[in-house]
Amino acid sequence: MSLNEEVELLKNIPLFAKIEPSKLKLLAFTSERLNYADGQVLFSQGDTGDAAYIIIDGTASVLIGTGNGTVEVAQLSKGDVVGEIAILCDVPRTATVQAKESLTTLKINKEAFFRLVTDFPQIAVEIMRELAGRLEQTNIKLRAALSDNGN
């Protein structure tokens, strides 16, 4: 896959949809495209965050370690962005991400990501929207869990 194809893919991700192509090209150029084999770990819970990942192809599972083993909390597929929270808030990775079958990602390192966010407020807004959405999702799940408990 060449740089231009990567740019096409980025365009289709809501987060980057409103950014002009030349900036996306820079993002793609300064990012590393990485292939993972089945079971290979992108990053582990507790690591310091140094990069965000965009799934280009394949699927990955998001795993959270609990007192009794790990639980898969989500699955990621083409177009998903993962790992941006750790670099935004400077907190350790909150989950482990592992490749399922073969996986291709675009790895955006911390500096490039920050530069993008500061240069393009639209991205910041998109990220806010995305995060707010996730928060909403969590709240719904939490409510459901509480009411389950209540019953």
Added chain:
Amino acid sequence: MEPTIFRFIFRHSKKEQIFLLVLTGLSFPFLYYSLDLPKTIINQAIGGKDFPRDLFGYQFDQIPYLLLLSVIFLALVCINGAFKYYINVYRGQLGERMLRRLRYDLYARVLRFPLPHFKRVSQGEVIPMITAEVEPLGGFIGDSVSLPAFQGGTLLTILIFMFVQDPILGTAAIALYPIQGYIIPKLQRRVNELGKERVKAVRNLSDRIGESISGVQEIHANNTARFALANFTARLGEIYTIRYEIYRRKFFIKFLNNFIAQLTPFFFYSIGGVLVIKGDLTFGALVAILAAYKDLSAPWKELLTYYQRKEDSRIKYDQVIEQFDTAGSLSEAQQLDEPEEPVSLAGPVVVRNLGLKDDDGEILLENVNFEIKQGEKIAIAGPGGGGKDMLAMVAARLLSPTSGSITMNGIDIAGLPEAVTGRRIGYVGPGAFVFSRTIRENLLMGARHFPHGDPDPDCFPDAPAQRLAAEAAGNSLDPISAHWVDYQAVGIDEENLNVRLADLLRVVGLEDEVYAFGLRGSLNVAGKEEAGHRILGARSKLRSRLEELGLDHLIEPFDAEKFNTNATVAENLLFGTPVGEQFRLDHLAGDPYVRSILDKVGLTEDFIRIGRDVATTMVELFKDLPPDHEFFAQYAFISADDLPDFQTLLQRADRVGLEGMEPADRNRFLELPFKLIPARHRLGMIEDDQQTRILEARKAFREGLPEEQRSALEFFSVDQFNLAASVQDNILFGKIAYGQADAGNRVGAVLAEVIESEGLRDTVILIGLGAEAGIAGSRLTAPQRQKVAIARMLLRRPDILILNEAVSTLDSGVQGPTIARILNEAADRTVILIAHRARLAQPFDRVLVMRGGRVIEDGSFDTLDKEGTALRALLDEE
């Protein structure tokens, strides 16, 4: 050293100077005849009558007679020239030999200076003294006796000749000499004083430069460049003023000399002319006198110059010598003598009433008394400035105590030669020095005490002629090409030396680091063939191992028939490692041979077009970034400085088309594709067709490479070791693939496993030992330098080991384990550790605590580690 330069000359070159004098004396009769002959030629041969004449029993007519005399004249000229040539060469050689002796003596003295002296005299002062300042002395020494004799003799010969011709004219010629002889020295004296000042000012200047270089970090960090420059300007101004004053006076002296010399012909023309007109002097005699006078001014000038040089040299010698006569220096015997029988210091160490004061009378050590049993392990702790480090230096005989004594095995170490102290006592200080050689050389330095075995007569300085010259100059006669490693001290023979070095690396904890150097290093050690062969074995082993593990996609191997998408286009074309400049990445586009290959396979236009496309992309991507943005350094093909250039180039390309551009502009585009790594950059610009033609170019390049350029490239070859590439690259023989997660680490792990299983680890360590340490060990980290110094000391197995805060720069976690390994290595020997942290004293048999230059506590760690002791206080502080 001899107090004056003339004593130095007399003592070391008496015979040669006399020989030169005799030779000079022999040359005078010929000189005299060559002056006299023109008169005979003019008066007798050209102007004479009564031919034919009798000469040596033969009859000569006028013309043959003239020709004969002319031929004799020519012969005399040749003889005079030959004398001059021989004398000059001999003199130059003598001067150089004496200069060599002087420099050697000075350097030997530097090596004997007492250590505190280096607090007063800086590198910046000492270096120019031994190099530049004494340089003119050599020339002077060669000339010192024979030049005044020769020029004086020449002068005298000419004068005698003139007096014989005509006493009045002779008197006229020298009438002004007494005046010159009186005034010139007076004027010269002030110039000499200025000369002295200048020497000092220049020393000062070089001291300042040396200091700035050593402290350049501080200058940057504290923004003191302006102050440094102002300071430097002041020094330069000083030199300028002195020099200007010297020039004014020196050239006035010259002017005076010239004027007086020009005054004399005035007498010749007037008085001589009158005498010729009156008939009291023949015309031929006047011509000869005039000719002689012209010859006269040369030696006279030389004599005056000689006088100036003599004064210069005298001053320089005095000024240099006074800096090198240092009280408290080691004697030559202490520096160089071998003991008649081997001396062992393996025995008790007894310190009695030891005292040490510095130059200002400050007490550093006072009444220190203790004994150490043979083999005992002692740690000395105490606050900084308490005297523990001073005690260590005195015990290593690096400092001489002001009072008291240290005996080892019953021998007072004060008078021992370094051949004993520097072999039987081991010392490593806190900031050990690593020399600008390989790590291996640095380690062996600890055991390089004296030469043994036969020197190699083909090695330049050990050739017989060179050795004779060194002997004549009083230099060291120890052959540099002989064996120097003291295998007896190391306790091992030559074959096992490498094993021993590897052992020591483990003891000091440097093994892994040297191993890493080895992986990055190239094969430059002895046993190349065998090691290279085994590395090739590891190459195929790595390949099969990666296949077994299903990891073979992590490396794209070099294949002569395939384009390697993880290598640069340049590497794909050259298919080898450049040696030297010619085929370096940024020179390729300009290299005529590379260009001819590109033309041949029809890639030139493609490359220029691709270069244009790369430039377009780069300008598009990077044009909005600030020039100092890190992306430029990390990702851009074009530096921030060049980006505007390329913008203009692209505009021009749009206007006139690529074909219409100037060759220089086209070259700028041509440079870019070489840097492309298709798998990494993903620009999709090197398409299949171009890849095929790059492979054609690769083939053509290899086949057509002219013989004389062969050495500029080491080709990749599956079954050959590449001497220009690192060991690691040789084993990988390919590129780690881009875009495979964690590929570097995963391949690294398999690589380490293969090296281990193939038994190559020792070889790699050996190669790592050949890594250069850099200037003052600058390529090593401070802890690495310390480790090298400790291993260097351990190598020669001293009886007593003194570690003066030697591990303080190591990471605190490894200090204790390193000391434990050293103690284990020196199990049967005495060890004295100066502990920068009291906790390190724990594994030692006994602990001394020093404060205020005295020993205040002495006992085992456990007995001292209790409430109220100084040791406990030190432990609590940590």
